[in-house]
Amino acid sequence: MAFNLTRRKFLQTASLAAAAVPLSKVVSADTGVTKAPLDAKGTFGDQTVVGGICEMCFWRCQLVGKVRDGRLMKLEGNPKSIDNGTAICARGNAGVKLLYDPDRLKYPLKNVGKRGAPKWKRVTWQEALDECGNGLNQVTKKYGAKGIAVFPHGASAKYPMHYFERTVGTHNVSEASFFQCRGIRDTAYVATIGKAPGEKVDMANTKVLFFLGTHIGENIHVSHVKQYVQGLQNGAKLVVADPRFSASAAKADIWVQIKPGTDTAYVLAIMNYLVQNNKYDADFVEDHTAGFDEFSEAIKEWTLEKAAATCEIPAAQIKEVAELLAANAPNVAIHPGRHVSWYGNDFQRERALGCLTALLGAFYVKGGWVPPKGPKVSGISWKKHDHGNEHNLNYNHEEDEKRYPFNPPGTPTELIRDCAISGKPYPIKGCVVWGQNPMQTIPGQEKMKKVFQQMDFVMCVDVMPTDVTLWADILLPEASYLERYDYIKTGTQWNLADEHQQFIAPRMPLVAPMFERKDQVYITNELAKRMGHAAEIPVGSLEEMTEKSLASVDLSIAKIKAEDGIHIQPGKDPYGLPEDFEVQLYNEDLADAGFPGAPTYIPVPEVPKGYARLLYGRAPVHTFNRSQNNVWLHNAMPINPIWINDHAAAKMGLMDGDTVSVVNSEGIASGTTTTVKVTPGIRKDCVYMYHGYGSASPFMTVGKNAGVDDQKLISILAIDPETGCSGMRNNFVKLVKNGKVLDIPA
């Protein structure tokens, strides 16, 4: 590996431009050999470049770069930030290793081999863009705009996504951040409180934190963690319902070791207890909710005893939590979660969380759900056009209604994939993948492969040669978040109780792109020119886009730079319930559409004998599957051990640290191995692993085959009926040791 270059070897191969070799050991231009200083001099003396907005995850902390001789040495939190401050997480710190990853895409590539087993030939941008333009034009000519499917993810994908959706006119866009992640949460809350909840719980100032599966500590977003830690330091009680003793459970006052899939029943029982015992906020319910009678009638079957039996937890503990919440209401933080695409019954669970918040009167109050009042900056993008519903796969023309009426923006993934594979109601023959890796974000890998196999043309744009890029005909190298203008991050001070302030921080490049990497505006505009949309191009460059957006708030790039990368202005008090705020405890639109109007528990498939339910979650050093080739992050947690209950392991003859592979109930094998983590901190009916490991791309020399790819094992698809989003936790696995498949005892 290039990273293990000794200093001597480095001196011999100093021209190796892509290697991540520290520049403090510079070679003299005259002699070619100079004794390098033995002590690293530290980056604190290096030039500070402002304007970085992190995108190692999507929380978007504000950064500065420490730059030495044109090379980014280190990333730090911008000291001016009122959000993350000088703090950034492991991933944020490791952005340097994404920037200089030797495996990063450098040039446009054409696949002269097969899809899935590519042979890459370097081509010019001109040739690559012509091929993309041709490929997509052929598809639209034959099949119309609807013949193109788009899988976007991240800030850079927004502009091209809008191009394909609005200008070209395809409905067939599936964003993983919605359909495999938080879309259910957002639409469930829209159906409950009229808006998406984000994770806007005032944890820093709360008295009780209530988490369902939320595992802060393993799931890291800096200012969110700051709020969480502050809340705990202030003495807030923490309740964590999780089948596993997660990072949050380890800090909890009450750990609810709940049976997977039954969370909604748990919340219903808490709510029913509050209602039956008159421990809910009657004033709030009277003034700010609708449908209380239908709601309380619908949930009344959920006695403590019934939920205790369903969730396999003590009735007394449910009561204890309900009492704790009631005693501290309204200053309680019912966390809406983030990745909530769990079981295919998730819309109802998210609705239940919104309703629980309402019963406790915990909206817009200290320690409750409180949306901060941030500044509004206008965006610039492609003009909207109405493309009707004729080719909308989520529209049932016979019934004249949507199939999944509460879908997040875009078209539910399975509708697109089924249409592509069956050719019905129409063929989908062109595919644009931009920053998403659907091989590892969307369940059902074999299905995804079929989708790609039947395409006439596939193009991918990414920074790394991820698993999906193997399926591209043309693969384009993108400038990373450290090398381009882009997203304008806005927000407020992290602690809502502090002086009210707002900030505006546009992403500005910390270093120039290397090799032939280009940004999304360049690439999209070049496609648009080739597809006959030159006249509609809204903006010529990312810099211009940023400048125009900033002008909407009387700012400019020059001004922001003069203000050290972040504009700060007085803010507004976020507390105080808007008069017209209303919570639909019972939602009639839902009932009209044939769904339960009040939150309802829908049981999930039971674990077959000999198997355990596969659960997954986040590693603190990784973001989804995006960071697995980052050598610093990889080194921090090289594989994803599979957690198994200690009693189950003992019966199976498994020892902590044993190497195993995994096979699911449909016979799909992990292919790669990991180790077992034997612990009392997980129930017997499930196993757990971190998501975002086990890349199958041979071009990812660090992440390839490192650990097990949980997504590969998620082949049974559950679809959330209201939203069309994926549920991914109804898959069951066994472990394989030394070639022997081991039953997991119940």
Place this chain on the structure above:
Amino acid sequence: MQYGMIIDLERCVGCHACTIACKAEWEVPVANGRNWVNRLGPTMTPEGLASTYYPGLCNHCDAPLCVEACPADQVEMTFTDAKSGKTKTLTVAATWKDPFDGTVQIDKERCLGCGACADACPYGARYVNPDLADDNSMGKADKCTYCKPRVEAGLDPACVQTCIAGARIFGDLDDPNSAVSKYVKKGARGIEPHGGHLGPNSRYYGNKRDISLLFSTSTPELADLGMTRRRAMLATLVKPSINKARDIGLLGLAGAMLVKKMSEEK
């Protein structure tokens, strides 16, 4: 003055930011670390089910074994107190404990790269940095300096600056009013090896069950100093061909371990 660091495990969320920031700041090779985060548990402790972290780093011990182990020629070195300007001259090998700020530092120019100090450290806080290999060595000893150059420039250590949970607190343990001293009064303590009296100055604070888990899993054994001294001696004898000396030392070490293992098995 004695610099020290507190890790507050009530705050720590185990995010590993400290380890990566350090790597960037000091160009630490990928495979090495000046600090680390070991994830502990979930394990049953006498205080209940626990899961926490061991964010480790050099302890800048009161009686550092690594300093004693250094076989490099001793030289006179004059130290200056950054605050008072006072000076003190000590006779030191290639690694020493600073008489003014209490940190343990290395002179890489004089380091033989033999690794004796790394072997002597029970915490595994030192490594031989292969990026610094030259004709006479496989590298130079390297470790956490408590970010001395940053601290002298008025900054926090890199790990402290980036800590997202405010879980790392740095300061003077000799100053009773410092934040670190207040933590010590509240019960923060260092991890002393079994049978050792090193006086570690990186100290841990947390609830009972987390501290129980940390100390039960992460208290190290003292190194076999006989072996370490043997290797160090070899290194000084054969300085010009230090690589060979290292190999011999390793062979000896391997042999000794084999004998030890065999005798244990018996």
